[in-house]
Amino acid sequence: MLIPDERQTIETYLLSWLAVIKHQIRPSTYRLYEQYVRVHFIPALGKIPLARLTANQVQQFYARKLSDKLSPTTVNHLHSALHQAYDNALRAA
Structure with a gap:
């Protein structure tokens, strides 16, 4: 389980999250x-x-x-992925 620290950036957290989930999905x-x-x-x-x-x-x-012309479906997929990562961070905190 990832335990985010207060100074950890979104970048470092997401890269760590990817390493953790790589073999789970x-x-x-x-x-x-x-x-x-x-x-x-x-x-x-x-x-x-x-x-x-x-x-x-x-x-x-x-x-x-959306203004960059990504489809609403793609933006929804982005939301789903970010939501999963953020939920993982909240559970670990």
């Missing part, structure tokens, strides 16, 4: 999550401390993705 799901982390989450949210991520920041992230 299907390879195709892992590849998708890894792409979401690398292409979407880290560039937009990676430097934010995990403990300071707000709902408003996440909503702005989703709005930017």
Whole structure:
């Protein structure tokens, strides 16, 4: 189980989370999550401390993705992946 520390960034947490879940999910799901982390989450949210991520920041992230012409379905998939990672962090805290 991952135990986030107060200074840990979204980037370092998500990379650790990927390492933990790699053998717990299907390879195709892992590849998708890894792409979401690398292409979407880290560039937009990676430097934010995990403990300071707000709902408003996440909503702005989703709005930017929609304005960048990502489909609502893709944004929903991003939400699902981020939600799973964040739930894991909350359970570990």
